[in-house]
Each structure stands twice: as C-alpha cells, then as structure tokens.
Amino acid sequence: MKIATWNVNSLKVRLPHLVGWLGENLPDVICLQETKLPDDRFPASALKEAGYEAVWSGQNTYNGVAIISRHPVTEVVAGIPGFVDEQKRVLAATAKGIRIICVYVPNGQSPQSEKYAYKLAWLEALTAYVANELAQYPELLLLGDFNIAPEDKDVHDPALWMGQILVSPPERAAFNTLIQLGLTDCFRKFSQEPGQYSWWDYRMNAFRRNMGMRIDHILASEVILGKISGCLMDRMVRAQEQPSDHVPVMIF
DNA sequence: ATGGCTTCATAGTGAAGA
Numbered sequence: 024m025k026i027a028t029w030n031v032n033s034l035k036v037r038l039p040h041l042v043g044w045l046g047e048n049l050p051d052v053i054c055l056q057e058t059k060l061p062d063d064r065f066p067a068s069a070l071k072e073a074g075y076e077a078v079w080s081g082q083n084t085y086n087g088v089a090i091i092s093r094h095p096v097t098e099v100v101a102g103i104p105g106f107v108d109e110q111k112r113v114l115a116a117t118a119k120g121i122r123i124i125c126v127y128v129p130n131g132q133s134p135q136s137e138k139y140a141y142k143l144a145w146l147e148a149l150t151a152y153v154a155n156e157l158a159q160y161p162e163l164l165l166l167g168d169f170n171i172a173p174e175d176k177d178v179h180d181p182a183l184w185m186g187q188i189l190v191s192p193p194e195r196a197a198f199n200t201l202i203q204l205g206l207t208d209c210f211r212k213f214s215q216e217p218g219q220y221s222w223w224d225y226r227m228n229a230f231r232r233n234m235g236m237r238i239d240h241i242l243a244s245e246v247i248l249g250k251i252s253g254c255l256m257d258r259m260v261r262a263q264e265q266p267s268d269h270v271p272v273m274i275f
Numbered sequence: 276a277t278g279g280c281t282t283c284a285t286a287g288t289g290a291a292g293a
Contacts, residue, residue: 033282084283130292189293224293225280
C-alpha cells in the first residue's frame, strides 16, 4: 500500500502535475489540500481516466480537500461533525479497511490574529473528532497539511521563526495532543534527520537554498504503523515547472 | 528585511498563503 498527501495549491493549475505523479508513483490513495475549486468544477473525469475515483469537499478560491483512490471509498464524511465551519478543510473516508482523515489545518496568519485563535479552536475540535474515530477504527491515518512544524529540526532557521505561526508553543502542544491519542508521525519513525522539508516559500529561491519547513504529515495509528516500511517527502516535485510550494508525503 | 512569489480575484491602496 502507498498512501500520500499533497497540498497542490490549486488543483486547476496542478492537475497535470497530479496526473503525472499518479502515473509515476501509482499510490493507492492520495489526499489533496487547497484544491481551491467549487464542487461542480472538480476534475473527476480526468482522474477517472487516470484510473482513480475521488471524493471531494471544495469551495471557490480557498481551502478544499479531496481523497483520490484506486479502490472504492465508503463512509465519506466532510467537515468535523458538530463543529460549524464554512471552510472546507476536512474529509474522511474508508478505503481498503483504513480510515483516512484528510486535513488542511488553518494557517493562523499571525499569533495576534483572529485566524490564530480559530486555528487553535479548530485543532481542539479535530482532536475530539479523531479520538472518536480512533475508537471506531483501529486502522486510521490522519494526514494532510498541518501548518505546524513539530520540532525545531523541522525548521530551516528556528531563531528566525521563534514566536511565529507554524512553530509557536500552543500549535506544537496541539500537535502533541493529537500524537498522544495514539498516533505516530510516520516520517520520524524512520528518520531523525533535520533539514527534511515538505514546503518551501516561493520567494527568495527558498527551495534552492533548502529554506523550508516540514509541515505536511502522515500520522498513523499503531496498527497501521506496524505495516509500513517507509515515509518520504518527494522533494523533486518542487523542482518541476510551476510547482506547488508543497511536495507530496508518502508512506509505503 | 513582514518583502521577496503564486494563486485567485477584480480592475484596489488587493488578499491570503506559510
């Protein structure tokens, strides 16, 4: 099994990249974030031609998530049940017996912003939801763009980022609370290397200089963790023409 | 150094992302 996540930063722009990546990697499932498409413009037929079915929850301009699978998906749930939110950031489905929860965690903008308070409240609601899902589904993956770098070694310049979004102690505490539900950061199961990133700013030649952050994650329940043999960030995707600023993360 | 790019939006003194 190969399962991946990728913030595509506009599925309209990145559809050719996605179809190419599917053909080269043949994942069983890939979760997408920032599709930025209303539901009636989701490219379901192009993905069907590539051999994948899809479920999606989108909106115009911002946010938007999707789960794309070579296998049938069932039990599709959009959003966090009981948490009122117009922003399309969560989609859950079951494929091959695995509960897959695709998330696009709010960015937060700045610690002083209302969007930051929304991010923390959103993460609290997500935590309660995932706890409930874990009780029902021992085989569970929580994956997507978390907009949190868990540790300083996931940040190119921790001193520069100190006190800012993506690294602030409340965000990291929220991430650790998710971990403590019984989930493991798959990348860190296999590697303790610093400087391994999933996102690089479009500006300042950040990718060439490896000035990035590891903010896209795949968190696995114990049962799943025992079945996987690796986790990687496909950083070469960032060197393509007109790339997303994020690259795919994949377990296998 | 709060920008530098990219996207989607509108035609802004743009907004938002990370």
